[in-house]
Amino acid sequence: MIGQNKQGMSVIVQTVSRLTAGMILVFGIHIVLHGHLSPGGGFAGGVIIALAFVNLLIAFGSGSGISKISVNLASNLETIGAIMFLIVALMGFLGGTFFLNILSKGESFSLFSAGTIPLSNISIGLKVGVGLFAIFLALVLLERARK
Amino acid sequence: MELHILLVFMIFAAVMAIEVKDLFSSVIAMGSVGFALCLAFLVLKAPDLAIIQLVVELLCLIILIRATINKDLPLVIEGRWFFNTVSTLIFICAFLFFAWLALSELPKFGEPIMAVVKKYLEEGSEKTGAVNLVTAVVLDFRAYDTLAEAAALFTAIIGIMAILRKSGRKNHEDA
Numbered sequence: 001m002i003g004q005n006k007q008g009m010s011v012i013v014q015t016v017s018r019l020t021a022g023m024i025l026v027f028g029i030h031i032v033l034h035g036h037l038s039p040g041g042g043f044a045g046g047v048i049i050a051l052a053f054v055n056l057l058i059a060f061g062s063g064s065g066i067s068k069i070s071v072n073l074a075s076n077l078e079t080i081g082a083i084m085f086l087i088v089a090l091m092g093f094l095g096g097t098f099f100l101n102i103l104s105k106g107e108s109f110s111l112f113s114a115g116t117i118p119l120s121n122i123s124i125g126l127k128v129g130v131g132l133f134a135i136f137l138a139l140v141l142l143e144r145a146r147k
Numbered sequence: 148m149e150l151h152i153l154l155v156f157m158i159f160a161a162v163m164a165i166e167v168k169d170l171f172s173s174v175i176a177m178g179s180v181g182f183a184l185c186l187a188f189l190v191l192k193a194p195d196l197a198i199i200q201l202v203v204e205l206l207c208l209i210i211l212i213r214a215t216i217n218k219d220l221p222l223v224i225e226g227r228w229f230f231n232t233v234s235t236l237i238f239i240c241a242f243l244f245f246a247w248l249a250l251s252e253l254p255k256f257g258e259p260i261m262a263v264v265k266k267y268l269e270e271g272s273e274k275t276g277a278v279n280l281v282t283a284v285v286l287d288f289r290a291y292d293t294l295a296e297a298a299a300l301f302t303a304i305i306g307i308m309a310i311l312r313k314s315g316r317k318n319h320e321d322a
């Protein structure tokens with residue numbers, strides 16, 4: 001089961017990356033969601049989310065199931081992230097100006113606070129994470145098409 | 148009001164960049180669009196973006212001028228030396244005058260103006276509700292900058308997708 005995949009790296013690397021990929025993904029989501037409370041934010045968390053998938057892709061080779069995600073799906077998700085960020089920006093016009101923080105500020109130090117900032121963080125995290133993974137996927141697919 | 152003047156100027160210069168016959172004049176007109184966009188970002192209170200726009204525009208303009216200056220510029224020097232010298236001197240004097248006006252407004256070295264930063268530090272957390280002040284600045288006070296940075300990343304990814312796409316390459320190989 002483990003050693004059958006001839007592509008990719010050794011069994012040790014495959015096992016370790018299979019165990020840690022989920023943790024890396026959860027850590028990235030944590031960074032994105034707590035962007036307004038702790039260091040990090042959309043950009044940093046998005047890169048961590050992308051690295052979880054890139055890790056799997058490197059360890060199991062380009063023939064593994066994770067590379068069946070099409071580049072089109074990835075770029076569509078990235079576009080959705082960009083449009084979400086733009087919608088958050090345009091929501092400010094309900095209160096008057098561009099990028100106005102119209103939602104309630106809430107209580108400091110709690111997860112649901114700071115109005116639109118967590119929404120912006122989530123959309124940037126989606127955009128950056130999927131976008132970086134899409135770049136990597138496009139490079140992998142190019143390499144496969146060349147063979 | 149300034150924004151509308153800048154927008155009209157940018158539209159006019161962009162149309163001129165397309166319509167003008169000379170390639171070099173077209174590059175100059177395009178550069179003026181870029182510098183007007185830089186001023187527009189300043190009016191819209193996105194100073195970081197204005198700096199980036201200024202730098203990128205200068206770099207693009209230098210590269211484009213270097214690429215087009217030998218192409219189709221009918222360089223007329225004979226017979227117009229008086230007009231050329233006088234106009235050059237006038238522009239140098241105007242540039243020095245405005246540079247003097249701008250430089251005399253700069254704060255002294257080592258004593259920056261802390262008005263904006265002080266406001267961010269004192270009222271940032273109450274005004275935005277975010278405890279992380281970096282996020283408060285990036286996603287609330289300077290969110291317009293962040294939007295353009297996200298747009299830059301988006302453009303980069305679209306460019307990579309366009310270069311590495313499979314369909315166009317296949318058709319090319321078949322043909």
